[in-house]
Amino acid sequence: MAAVDRPGSPTAFEEVVDDYDAARPHYPQALYDVLPPLGAVLELGAGTGIASACLARLARSLVVTDLGPRMLARGLTKHTWPGVRCRAEALPFRDGSFDSVCGAQMWHWTADPAAAEVARVLRPDGRLLLWWNEVSSDAPWWLRQQERLEAGNPHYHRDYRLRDYAAEVGAPFAWTEPIVLPWTRTLSLDVYERWLRSKSYVQELSDFEGFVAASRADLLEAFPHGQVVEPFQTRLWVLSKEQP
Numbered sequence: 231m232a233a234v235d236r237p238g239s240p241t242a243f244e245e246v247v248d249d250y251d252a253a254r255p256h257y258p259q260a261l262y263d264v265l266p267p268l269g270a271v272l273e274l275g276a277g278t279g280i281a282s283a284c285l286a287r288l289a290r291s292l293v294v295t296d297l298g299p300r301m302l303a304r305g306l307t308k309h310t311w312p313g314v315r316c317r318a319e320a321l322p323f324r325d326g327s328f329d330s331v332c333g334a335q336m337w338h339w340t341a342d343p344a345a346a347e348v349a350r351v352l353r354p355d356g357r358l359l360l361w362w363n364e365v366s367s368d369a370p371w372w373l374r375q376q377e378r379l380e381a382g383n384p385h386y387h388r389d390y391r392l393r394d395y396a397a398e399v400g401a402p403f404a405w406t407e408p409i410v411l412p413w414t415r416t417l418s419l420d421v422y423e424r425w426l427r428s429k430s431y432v433q434e435l436s437d438f439e440g441f442v443a444a445s446r447a448d449l450l451e452a453f454p455h456g457q458v459v460e461p462f463q464t465r466l467w468v469l470s471k472e473q474p
């Protein structure tokens with residue numbers, strides 16, 4: 231894979247909580263429809279809680295966690311379930327506490343001990359559920375944006391998230407092919423700009439404002455009425471804890 235693993239920094243989101251909360255894409259209902267029965271859920275890297283409310287409706291119980299105090303605090307302003315500040319690599323929970331561990335758009339930030347740590351807090355027949363949104367477009371405005379990002383940030387490659395995450399998690403989990411769910415969202419140019427500002431690899435650009443302005447000009451040309459239509463795919467991996 232030509233991609234660099236983790237453009238940006240895992241704590242970069244702390245500086246952009248408002249933009250993140252206002253503009254990040256949610257996940258399609260089809261995702262929640264295909265999740266297996268969840269039972270007691272631990273959500274890792276829950277951030278501002280984009281997935282948490284839907285998980286709470288499906289779970290018997292929910293505990294949310296995040297490394298970043300501001301991201302976690304924002305999520306907890308909206309919800310009543312318990313929130314714990316911790317890293318996925320060092321979870322302050324007893325062995326076998328959860329039926330499911332979920333991570334939305336976050337596993338690429340974790341380091342090696344995370345898989346073993348998740349296996350420890352899962353019950354013997356527990357599951358790790360990981361998913362990501364990825365823009366899936368070949369529109370000229372999108373391709374130009376990607377070219378500018380690659381030119382301006384040596385750590386960024388447009389395919390950096392198109393990888394086999396389950397294979398990277400590895401033992402002690404077994405998994406099947408990811409479930410791929412296509413969908414689109416429509417959003418105003420202003421919200422789109424906030425989305426750009428919330429991305430860690432955009433924040434790293436030396437000409438950050440120039441990049442945002444050029445992207446905005448391209449979008450105005452492609453969507454003169456000011457409503458951006460973005461095609462996504464959400465990819466979900468279901469990993470089952472293997473019996474020792």
Ligand SMILES: C[S@@+](CC[C@H](N)C(=O)[O-])C[C@H]1O[C@@H](n2cnc3c(N)ncnc32)[C@H](O)[C@@H]1O
Nearest residue numbers: 240275276277280297298301317318334336339
């Ligand atoms: C791209 S955001 C995803 C947030 C949320 N799950 C969502 O779907 O919008 C990544 C989140 O992971 C958190 N994070 C990064 N590294 C982490 C780690 N090692 N353990 C736990 N959380 C981490 C960040 O603070 C951030 O809130």
